[in-house]
Amino acid sequence: MWRNALLVVNLCVFGFVAGKSFPEVNxxxxxxxxxxxxxxxxxxxWTIPYSHVDYKEIIQLMDTKPDSRLFSRLGYKGFTLVHVPPGHFVTSGSHYNATVTSYPELEMKILMTSLEKKEESGVDEYIIDHTKQAILESRRHRRSSNNLYDSLYPDYGYGDLLFRPSTADPLNLLTDNDMYKLIKLLGDDKRLLNKSTTPPPSGPTQFDPLKWNKYFVKDHNNCYNYANNKITDTFAQPGRAGSCEIGTHPTGNDFKRAALCDGLKEILTPRDVPVPDSGWNLVALVFWPPKPGSMLFDFHWYRLDGNSRWSHKPGRTVATNVDDSKKAIRDPRTADRGPYTEFVAFxxxxxxxxLLI
Incomplete structure (x- = not known):
């Protein structure tokens, strides 16, 4: 309903079609x-302008090296590069992914361009150190190029339709921030968004990656959306719907309190995995603790599905039911969580x- 209403908003769809060639232009x-x-x-x-000393070399590498897909893992996953024509939106450009297992020399070169864009990107020395370490580690321990989606659905033939934007859809011109601003304008009607995009509660969630791995859903819904089984297309943040603010240097418990404002309920952490109340689903919150003065911190959520296994959706990547060691998640407290070392709560x-926003 609300999506149809958006189609009449004054949006311009530019005619640039994504392709596999990245032309050298003035x-x-x-x-x-x-x-x-x-x-x-x-x-x-951040952006790399045409005038940048490494611009042409990066474009050449994008043109000569095959595109790759981002892995569902925690911490550094790779880069998405979009070659954007003059006067066009980001979603009108040609997309290219360089992942954690693909091209270390290209990844390092891209990362270094952030040094000149610190105010724009928010990338600090700790984020750079973490990313460098992950890139160098991937050179020593090459992971399989197949992700969980490939192994589950090898013959569906969806291919890039699930992973590439269509410039024919005006919704693809809306960013997460655009969607958030739209929902703020809806006021009390924001509840319609949550109800119209998810089915009514009917027992435990089921692991259904196809629901979450289509392009627009995958890129605009995060681990918090996934854990609560709510597609809002706003990259939902704990506490935003409940008007609970989180400070600039939060702890894991701050994100827990914010989630409680949105309507979640806490369970005292027992020795064994707890059983949720009837009609409720079990989720778990973990935290990537920061270093002093760094913006390198984050939260992550897991959910327990009806098959008694845990699953999650790391950021803008696909939903998965394995941890960073590619093992089934039997208990998020003991799973390989990468840099998310702090278990906060069930x-x-x-x-x-x-309610999420």
């Missing part, structure tokens, strides 16, 4: 960079009781 073009490193928070982004969620 000024006006730029490369939009997303560093995929967080799961709950928005990832750092909580309960229910679709008709929890």
């Amino acid at each position: 000024g006006g073009w730029h490369i939009h960079v997303t560093l995929h490193v967080f799961s709950g928070r928005a990832d750092p982004t 909580l309960e969620t229910r679709q008709d009781k929890v």
